[in-house]
Amino acid sequence: MKIIIGSENPAKVAAVKNVFGMAGMEIVAIDVPSNVSVQPFSDEETKEGAINRALGALEHGDGDIGIGLEGGVHMTKHGLLLCNWGALAVPGYPPLIAGGARIQLPDEIAGKLLAGRELGPVMDEYTKKKNIRKNEGAIGIFTNGQINRSEMFTHVIKLLAGQYEYRKAGSTQS
Ligand SMILES: O=P(O)(O)OP(=O)(O)OP(=O)(O)OC[C@H]1O[C@@H](n2cnc3c(O)ncnc32)[C@H](O)[C@@H]1O
Numbered sequence: 001m002k003i004i005i006g007s008e009n010p011a012k013v014a015a016v017k018n019v020f021g022m023a024g025m026e027i028v029a030i031d032v033p034s035n036v037s038v039q040p041f042s043d044e045e046t047k048e049g050a051i052n053r054a055l056g057a058l059e060h061g062d063g064d065i066g067i068g069l070e071g072g073v074h075m076t077k078h079g080l081l082l083c084n085w086g087a088l089a090v091p092g093y094p095p096l097i098a099g100g101a102r103i104q105l106p107d108e109i110a111g112k113l114l115a116g117r118e119l120g121p122v123m124d125e126y127t128k129k130k131n132i133r134k135n136e137g138a139i140g141i142f143t144n145g146q147i148n149r150s151e152m153f154t155h156v157i158k159l160l161a162g163q164y165e166y167r168k169a170g171s172t173q174s
Pocket residue numbers: 006007008009012038039040069070071072118119120121123132133134136137138139140149
C-alpha cells in the first residue's frame with residue numbers, strides 16, 4: 001500500500017509515519033499546492049486546503065491513499081484560534097475529513113496575522129528560533145510543550161485512519 005502525503009513538512013510527515021508506518025506501507029512525501037491562501041483564515045478555508053492537498057497527493061503521487069494536512073486560524077468571539085484540518089482521499093470516494101486541536105493565539109500574535117503576516121515567520125520572530133512550523137509549532141510553544149505540532153497532527157491522522165478502516169469494514173460486511 002502506497003500512501004502519499006501532500007507536504008514535505010517534517011512535523012506532518014512524522015504524524016503520518018506514526019500512524020501508517022507499519023510493515024508493508026510505503027509513505028511518500030510530495031509538496032502539492034493547497035490552492036488556498038498561504039495563511040488560511042477560517043475553518044472552511046483550512047479544511048479546503050487539506051482536501052486539495054489530499055486530492056493533489058493522490059493525483060500526482062500515484063498512490064492508494066492521499067493525505068492532506070493544513071494549518072490555519074479562525075476568528076471567534078474569544079479571539080483568533082489556531083485550527084488544523086486533515087483529509088484522506090482514496091479513488092472513488094469523497095474525501096474523509098477530521099479536525100485537529102484548537103487553541104487561542106495571544107493577542108500579540110493575532111494582531112500580526114490580522115495585519116497580513118504569516119504565522120510561520122511570526123512564530124520564528126517571536127521565539128527567536130528557526131523553523132518552529134517544522135518542529136514544535138505554535139501549538140507546542142503556546143501549550144508550554146504539552147502538545148507539539150506532530151503530536152497534534154498524529155491525532156488528526158488517527159481520526160482519518162479510523163474513519164477509513166470503519167468505512168472499509170462496512171463495505172465488506174454487506
Ligand atoms: O510545507 P507545508 O505543508 O505548507 O507546511 P506549513 O508549515 O506551511 O503549514 P501549513 O501550510 O499547513 O500552515 C499554514 C500557515 O500557517 C502557519 N502555521 C500553521 N500552524 C503553525 C504552527 O503550529 N506553527 C507555526 N506556523 C504554523 C504556516 O507556517 C503557514 O503559514
